[in-house]
Amino acid sequence: MSKTASRLLLTDAQQAILAGIANSSVAQHRLVLRARVLLLAAEGVSNSEIARAVEVSRPTVLAWRDQFESDGLKDFGKVAKGRGRKPSIPDAKVDKLAELGGAAKDRPPAAEVAADNYQALYGNTAVDAPAEATPQAGPSDTTTQEG
Secondary structure (H helix, E strand, O other): OOOOOOOOOOOHHHHHHHHHHHOOOOOOHHHHHHHHHHHHHHOOOOHHHHHHHHOOOHHHHHHHHHHHHHHOOOOOOOOOOOOOOOOOOOHHHHHHHHHHHOOHHHOOOHHHHHHHHHHHHHOOOHHHOOOOOOOOOOOOOOOOOOO
């Protein structure tokens, strides 16, 4: 019989950030899953039960727990170098488009933006995070009234 995993220890700030991500309807799906895994681990749920509930493999649960235990939220959601889909547009074409269209190459890669999006928007804790952005009012009615 395998030993039971110990409860994952979270600070109040870490718990608030992970809860914000786990309940988000706009965060990347993989970040939501990872946050849910870590929150369940903090509640003392077994790794196998977490894997079933979140629909990821048990080795994935173990890897995410290990990474969190060693790094905390520092690199939360960061995609490891060499992982993911490779660019389908050749570098020469990107360079040409950058020359024609301006500073497209000066933008950070999407993975870097995604890894830091929550902390960049809300700071170090989710306690100060706004509930939801309010939609902006649309343009006013521009039809003229005839008198």
